[in-house]
Amino acid sequence: AQTVTQSQPEMSVQEAETVTLSCTYDTSESDYYLFWYKQPPSRQMILVIRQEAYKQQNATENRFSVNFQKAAKSFSLKISDSQLGDAAMYFCAYRSARNNNDMRFGAGTRLTVKP
Amino acid sequence: KAGVTQTPRYLIKTRGQQVTLSCSPISGHRSVSWYQQTPGQGLQFLFEYFSETQRNKGNFPGRFSGRQFSNSRSEMNVSTLELGDSALYLCASSLDGGSGYKQFFGPGTRLTVL
Numbered sequence: 001a002q003t004v005t006q007s008q009p010e011m012s013v014q015e016a017e018t019v020t021l022s023c024t025y026d027t028s029e030s031d032y033y034l035f036w037y038k039q040p041p042s043r044q045m046i047l048v049i050r051q052e053a054y055k056q057q058n059a060t061e062n063r064f065s066v067n068f069q070k071a072a073k074s075f076s077l078k079i080s081d082s083q084l085g086d087a088a089m090y091f092c093a094y095r096s097a098r099n100n101n102d103m104r105f106g107a108g109t110r111l112t113v114k115p
Numbered sequence: 116k117a118g119v120t121q122t123p124r125y126l127i128k129t130r131g132q133q134v135t136l137s138c139s140p141i142s143g144h145r146s147v148s149w150y151q152q153t154p155g156q157g158l159q160f161l162f163e164y165f166s167e168t169q170r171n172k173g174n175f176p177g178r179f180s181g182r183q184f185s186n187s188r189s190e191m192n193v194s195t196l197e198l199g200d201s202a203l204y205l206c207a208s209s210l211d212g213g214s215g216y217k218q219f220f221g222p223g224t225r226l227t228v229l
Binding site: 037042043044045046047050091102103104105106107108 | 148150157158159160163171173203205207217218219220221222223
């Protein structure tokens with residue numbers, strides 16, 4: 001079964017600085033999707049970024065980018081120019097490309113942004 | 116477009132009762148997935164519905180069930196509630212059920228079982 005591991009329960013970053021959140025996953029499949037979701041204190045989960053495993057190019061969304069290392073099964077999230085509004089729980093998630101597979105989430109990393 | 120809505124937002128029940136939660140997906144979205152979020156177990160997949168059919172189910176007991184209507188709205192039912200069912204229940208919709216499609220989450224329903 002696929003598992004997702006986020007080894008950093010908590011991270012802290014200074015406003016305007018850069019922070020990297022780690023995520024590793026275990027799978028025997030070659031085709032899948034990886035996601036980072038953000039869950040602010042208001043609790044609404046928001047998709048931050050998505051990566052297709054068949055793409056070598058790392059996904060980027062404004063200040064958010066990923067470092068996808070398929071062989072190492074690693075999928076880290078880099079947040080540049082951190083803002084106070086980035087403070088939230090961040091979840092890494094995996095979903096098989098086979099039909100109808102469920103989404104597997106990591107335990108989450110709580111990010112604090114210091115002014 | 117309006118986002119995913121869930122009702123009610125908060126619910127308090129007692130052990131043994133049953134509960135029904137509702138989820139209205141984004142207009143045009145045909146896939147609805149349900150997740151349970153607890154401090155101990157994290158986020159766990161419950162089930163996914165697409166065009167009124169359950170396409171996938173997570174590892175939860177039969178007390179957890181759901182359905183989807185022709186307008187894509189979905190309901191989740193939990194019978195014979197247990198204390199451990201206290202959780203935030205999240206619903207997510209996507210345009211299609213394909214794995215790569217982005218899921219948009221609702222605000223959740225906070226269920227407390229006393």
